[in-house]
Structures are given as C-alpha cells and as structure tokens.
Amino acid sequence: MPTPSGAPDVAKLKVGILISGRGSNMAALIKAAQASDYPAEIACVISNKENAAGLKTAAGAGIPTMAISHRIYPDRESFDRDVSAALEKHGVGLVVLAGFMRIFSSWFPRHWAGRLINIHPSLLPSFKGLHVQQQALDAGVTVSGCTVHLVIPDLDAGPIIAQAAVPVLAGDTEETLSTRILRQEHRLYPLVVRWFGEGRISESGGKVAVKGVPPGSTLLFSDEP
Ligand code: GRF
Numbered sequence: 001m002p003t004p005s006g007a008p009d010v011a012k013l014k015v016g017i018l019i020s021g022r023g024s025n026m027a028a029l030i031k032a033a034q035a036s037d038y039p040a041e042i043a044c045v046i047s048n049k050e051n052a053a054g055l056k057t058a059a060g061a062g063i064p065t066m067a068i069s070h071r072i073y074p075d076r077e078s079f080d081r082d083v084s085a086a087l088e089k090h091g092v093g094l095v096v097l098a099g100f101m102r103i104f105s106s107w108f109p110r111h112w113a114g115r116l117i118n119i120h121p122s123l124l125p126s127f128k129g130l131h132v133q134q135q136a137l138d139a140g141v142t143v144s145g146c147t148v149h150l151v152i153p154d155l156d157a158g159p160i161i162a163q164a165a166v167p168v169l170a171g172d173t174e175e176t177l178s179t180r181i182l183r184q185e186h187r188l189y190p191l192v193v194r195w196f197g198e199g200r201i202s203e204s205g206g207k208v209a210v211k212g213v214p215p216g217s218t219l220l221f222s223d224e225p
Pocket of ligand 1: 019021022023024025026098099100119120121146182185
C-alpha cells in the first residue's frame with residue numbers, strides 16, 4: 001500500500017539487539033532507525049544482565065526490552081534457545097550483538113547463520129578477546145579500528161562485512177584509543193544494518209559481498225562526529 005507521500009510501503013527489517021552493558025552502539029542504532037527512510041526498525045533489546053544501563057536507554061526510546069539472566073539456565077544452549085524464542089516472538093530478521101558479553105553455544109550462531117552480526121573494537125583478525133585496544137597498543141600498531149562481522153561459533157571470527165580504521169596516536173592510552181574507535185563504531189554499525197535492510201549483503205565461501213560496494217573498499221570516516 002502506498003504511504004501518504006506516495007513512496008512504496010516496504011516492510012522494514014526487524015532488528016533484535018543483544019546487550020550486556022552501557023549500550024552506546026545500541027543507542028546509535030536506535031537513533032539511526034528513527035529516520036523514516038532507514039530500512040530497519042529496532043524490534044527489541046535483550047540483555048543477559050538485568051542492570052545493563054542500555055535497557056533503560058532502549059525503554060526510554062519506547063523499544064520493548066527484556067532481561068534474560070543466563071544464571072538461571074543449566075547450560076549455554078538452553079539460555080540461547082530462550083533468547084532465540086524471544087527474538088522470534090518479535091519477528092526479528094537480524095540479530096545485532098552490541099557489547100553482548102555472553103559466549104553462545106554453537107547452536108545459536110548456526111540457528112541464526114547469516115542473520116547474526118557483531119561489532120568488535122579492532123581490525124580483525126588482529127586482537128581478539130578482551131582489552132583489545134590495550135593489545136593493539138602493546139603490539140605497537142599504528143592503525144586500529146573496528147570490524148563488523150557475521151558471527152560463527154568461533155569467538156571474534158566470521159566473515160568480515162566492513163571495517164573502519166583510526167590512527168593510533170603518540171600518547172594514546174587504552175581509554176583514548178577506545179574512545180576514538182567507538183566514534184567509528186557508532187557510524188559503521190548503523191551503516192551495516194542499513195545494508196542488511198536494503199538486502200545488499202550476501203555471503204559465499206566465507207567472504208561477504210555488499211551490493212554496490214566494490215570488494216576491498218576501505219571505509220575511512222573522518223574522526224570528527
Ligand atoms: C564496543 O566497544 C563493542 O565494539 C564491543 O563492546 C563494546 C560495547 O560498547 N563489542 P557499548 O555497550 O555499545 O557502548
């Protein structure tokens with residue numbers, strides 16, 4: 001049915017966001033999705049921690065939220081299956097991990113294969129795990145950044161969708177480098193979710209293609225907000 005403006009009323013991609021903490025990436029996605037021409041809507045936000053600050057932010061934006069504590073489950077997979085059921089109840093077509101600090105059983109990434117993404121604050125495959133900005137400083141790299149990738153059962157692995165780079169500057173600390181990378185995360189993640197909403201992402205043989213973006217394109221955002 002046409003909208004009053006005459007534009008076709010295309011169903012938006014429903015996105016479920018999983019968080020464990022402050023949720024600044026989640027907030028960036030919520031903000032992006034408030035634009036009427038954004039092709040995705042945030043259908044729900046789920047946290048494995050009841051006290052995650054991001055839950056309040058999401059609720060304040062009128063988004064359905066839920067806390068599902070992993071602590072009450074006997075094993076990873078039963079937690080994963082309940083989270084999955086909650087996402088499906090909201091009609092989610094893309095699951096977005098945004099600081100979700102719980103390792104899945106292999107069931108979850110298999111169930112959501114191709115529809116589950118994560119953002120990581122390093123240029124993968126370098127620096128996996130925790131304190132990755134400190135790992136980058138310790139290694140003496142001169143460039144770092146963030147990576148959005150499809151999630152597979154292995155931690156911080158999976159086909160890379162897009163990366164954004166930042167310089168490592170003299171005198172950087174874990175905090176200053178994290179802040180510089182985070183600014184890029186807040187731009188990169190909404191862009192990638194937009195691509196999903198536009199149906200431009202495909203994967204074959206472990207490599208992601210984005211329709212309209214030539215392979216190997218480097219995204220260099222200015223460091224300014
Ligand atoms: C971000 O640095 C993200 O890359 C990593 O966890 C952090 C989450 O931050 N996966 P926030 O909760 O989105 O502010």
